[in-house]
Amino acid sequence: MEKKKLITDDGIRYDGRKLDELRPIKFQIGTLKNADGSAYVEWGRTKILVGVFGPRESHPKHLALADRCYIRARYHMAPFSVEERKSPAPSRREIELSKVMREALEPAIFAEFFPRTTIDIFAEVLQADGSTRCAAISAASLALTDAGVPMRDLVSSMAVAKVEGKLVLDVIDQEDKQGDSDMPMAIMPSKNVITLIQMDGLLTHEEFIQSVELAKKGCMEVYAKQKEALEEHFKKTMDREEV
Amino acid sequence: MVVPGTLLAEGRYNAGVNVYKEDDKFFSSVVGLAELRNETVTVIPLRGCYIPFVDDVVIGKVVEVISTAWMLDIRSPWQGVLFAKEFLSKPLNTMKEDARSYLDIGGMVKAKVMAFDRTRNPSLTTREPELGKIQRGTVIEADPTRVPRIIGKKGSMINLLKKESGCQIFVGQNGRVWIAGKSRDEEAVVAEAIRKIEAEAHTTGLTDRIQEYLVKHRV
Structure with missing residues (x-):
């Protein structure tokens, strides 16, 4: 494949955004009727549906932990989510992302409140265009909130990439594939705690520091969107102002 | 919020x-x-599951029968255990009789939480008046977080529902509501009113609106 130039000389990216501009992000809560909590996110062209079940009895029983709740996450890409049909069987990458998702959310959940139970988190990628793990983590934290699972904070996530020597925020598929480096990060915004940070490719020390700052800025924007979505969904049940 | x-x-x-x-x-x-x-x-x-507390009266649904006990779904993360001794007030002789002959899968039971500390499943008892197997009426499921609204301040909402509909109503702390009236239609009206309370739980003037609704739909 011939490489296209992804960033113009005046700093406009492949899809028309500025270097530190996010794609339009829209969260929706309570989309699945049968799940205890659910959320749907449209993150540019990335679309993900997340369902949360539990806390509930552990099955199989031997998975139950005596002192806290067992958290099980499943990240899965639908066969039609990418250009070339993806086999529905879990790939190495999906197994890794399931683990990454779980570990990014675990610090936020009060797992010790529910010993011997299980919380199931299912993320189904309906359409993928980069940053799927970030979108899945952010939506999963909303689905957990919708399920009423007690949490220390929401979890917001964002990726930074180095493309053609420049750091860009909110990575699309093209930039991920052609870029020099990709760094997804998840934080608990009101605690200022990082729950996930991964990096592939190469960054200098200065670039890394800049990337973390840039990703944090992106996460805070996601956080604002998450809060907006929660308010939008839950204000239906009340009409008086109570804070 | x-x-x-x-x-x-x-x-x-x-x-x-x-x-x-x-x-x-x-x-x-x-x-x-x-x-x-x-x-x-x-x-x-605004959202959440039911967490058992000692002395809560709940409505459980039998999901498993083991030789001398029943496992009840009480809509909490943990299943409730109802021992035969606590249900029958006598030990069950498994050689002579089957636990299923008393209570089978799907049966609804009004029970009290006897003991619970999160490290063991909540144990339930029916050894008190008014408790036991539910024989008639309808059981509906409401959001456990809305239970205080369905009952109302000092029982204002539940008393209104009882008075206007003429039905017997019991609200379990786990969000299951038992309604028994003279006909299914009467029960359906109450069920619909409870759906309305659930949806508009934190709005003002709810009691008045429910009263209006019940009067309008009187069977």
């Missing part, structure tokens, strides 16, 4: 339900409505 992680207060307060403390700061752990009363910060949850 607050979301998990919202800073609620700083300084000398007490942490109530759904609130956690870090250093001197108090944060919400769920989505809900924050309240400050007598120096105690609490959050009334």
Whole structure:
């Protein structure tokens, strides 16, 4: 494949955004009727549906932990989510992302409140265009909130990439594939705690520091969107102002 | 309205339900409505499952029969255990009789939480008047977080429902509601009214609107 130039000389990216501009992000809560909590996110062209079940009895029983709740996450890409049909069987990458998702959310959940139970988190990628793990983590934290699972904070996530020597925020598929480096990060915004940070490719020390700052800025924007979505969904049940 | 992680207060307060403390700061752990009363910060949850408490009366559904006990779904993260001794007030002789002949899968039971500490399944008992197997009427499921609204302040809402419909109603702490009236239609009206309470739980003038609804749909 011939490489296209992804960033113009005046700093406009492949899809028309500025270097530190996010794609339009829209969260929706309570989309699945049968799940205890659910959320749907449209993150540019990335679309993900997340369902949360539990806390509930552990099955199989031997998975139950005596002192806290067992958290099980499943990240899965639908066969039609990418250009070339993806086999529905879990790939190495999906197994890794399931683990990454779980570990990014675990610090936020009060797992010790529910010993011997299980919380199931299912993320189904309906359409993928980069940053799927970030979108899945952010939506999963909303689905957990919708399920009423007690949490220390929401979890917001964002990726930074180095493309053609420049750091860009909110990575699309093209930039991920052609870029020099990709760094997804998840934080608990009101605690200022990082729950996930991964990096592939190469960054200098200065670039890394800049990337973390840039990703944090992106996460805070996601956080604002998450809060907006929660308010939008839950204000239906009340009409008086109570804070 | 607050979301998990919202800073609620700083300084000398007490942490109530759904609130956690870090250093001197108090944060919400769920989505809900924050309240400050007598120096105690609490959050009334908008979503959540039922957490058993000792002495709560709940309505359970039998999901498993083991030789001398029944496992009940009480809509909490843990299944309730109802021992034969607690249900029959006598030991069950498994050589002579089958636990299923008393209570089978799908049966509804009104029971009280006898003991619970999160490390063992809640044990239930029916050894009190008014408790036991549900023989008639309808059981509907409401959101457990809406139970206080269905009951109302000092029982105002539940008394209104009983008075206007003429039905017998019992609200389990786990959000299951038992309704027994003269006909299915009567029960359906109450069920619909409860759906309305659930949907508009935190709006003003709810009791008046429910009264209007019940009068309009009287069977």
